[in-house]
Amino acid sequence: MQKDISPAVHITSQTPLMPAIRSWEIYLQDQGKSPYTIKAFLGDLNLLASSLPPDKPVGSITIKDLNYFLNWLQTGRGVPCSPKSLARRITSIKAFFRWLQQSGRILVDPAEKVVQQSVISPLPVVLTKDEQEKVIQVADAYRTAKKPDARAATLLRLLLATGIKKGECLAVNVNHIDLQAPGGPILFVRYASPSNRYKERKIALPAEWVECYQEYTSQYQPRDVVFPWSPRRLEYLLEDLGEEAGIEKHLSFDMCRWTSVLRDWQSGMEHDQIRQKLGISKIQWREISMKLRQLSAQQA
Numbered sequence: 001m002q003k004d005i006s007p008a009v010h011i012t013s014q015t016p017l018m019p020a021i022r023s024w025e026i027y028l029q030d031q032g033k034s035p036y037t038i039k040a041f042l043g044d045l046n047l048l049a050s051s052l053p054p055d056k057p058v059g060s061i062t063i064k065d066l067n068y069f070l071n072w073l074q075t076g077r078g079v080p081c082s083p084k085s086l087a088r089r090i091t092s093i094k095a096f097f098r099w100l101q102q103s104g105r106i107l108v109d110p111a112e113k114v115v116q117q118s119v120i121s122p123l124p125v126v127l128t129k130d131e132q133e134k135v136i137q138v139a140d141a142y143r144t145a146k147k148p149d150a151r152a153a154t155l156l157r158l159l160l161a162t163g164i165k166k167g168e169c170l171a172v173n174v175n176h177i178d179l180q181a182p183g184g185p186i187l188f189v190r191y192a193s194p195s196n197r198y199k200e201r202k203i204a205l206p207a208e209w210v211e212c213y214q215e216y217t218s219q220y221q222p223r224d225v226v227f228p229w230s231p232r233r234l235e236y237l238l239e240d241l242g243e244e245a246g247i248e249k250h251l252s253f254d255m256c257r258w259t260s261v262l263r264d265w266q267s268g269m270e271h272d273q274i275r276q277k278l279g280i281s282k283i284q285w286r287e288i289s290m291k292l293r294q295l296s297a298q299q300a
Helices: 017-030 035-050 063-076 083-102 129-143 151-162 166-170 194-199 207-220 231-244 253-266 271-278 282-299
Strands: 186-189 201-204
Touching: 017 035, 017 083, 035 063, 035 083, 063 083, 129 151, 129 207, 129 231, 151 166, 151 186, 151 207, 151 231, 151 253, 166 231, 166 253, 201 271, 231 253, 253 271, 253 282, 271 282
Parallel strands: none
Antiparallel strands: 186 201
16 A cells, blocks of 8 residues: 655755645645635645745745844835735745755754744624614515515524534535434534544534524435535625625624624523534634623623
């Protein structure tokens, strides 16, 4: 049997930056990182590459080069760089050079002493209880239209009931939904990559959603993926619901997730249960719980 070859095996300290970045992309894919994470990381590294000579070897890049690049992002590029974007770009740079150093491709990690920016992002936008009821009413109206269509209501109600992320929603398969589970209907949130198995979980499904889902499956008869449309098509669907409901906010997957978790928080659900429902670590929960506390106070 042929052994797996590391994406870093052909890299040396004399390899130019762009080929090294392409090898890192392969490595990230092999590790099961999400397409969104990979796209963000590559965008950050390609930006770094554009600021350096094209033939500059990875082994010759210094902390001075990196600090110059980060300073350019903030003051010399002419394009605003938010604290959150800057923090992510530093994270990308650190992860890339750490990989090169740990793989034995470079002797010294030039990003090791780059100061990481700790940023708490702004409070997310959520639906008020009144706005939530309005979008649900609009979605449910399609179920009783001349040509009944339960798709919008099934998507919206699933997001508001479970708080799952866009990527998780797109990956939901019909066999991830168990309507006959002993304790009541549940959703299995699953991941293909073993590296993300710790995010897998079971979430209870309310009876109202089950009824809606049964209408939906009767109409669309999904065979594998529950929502077999592109991410952008489903985003448009949510946006249209918000507009029809007369809501000025931009209804999105992320807004539904935060609205869902805020309702759980306000209902008195045990905090560790909320954390587990979201599939996040205890470290991530620190910032999220702080934001939930602030959002709850705003809506009080």
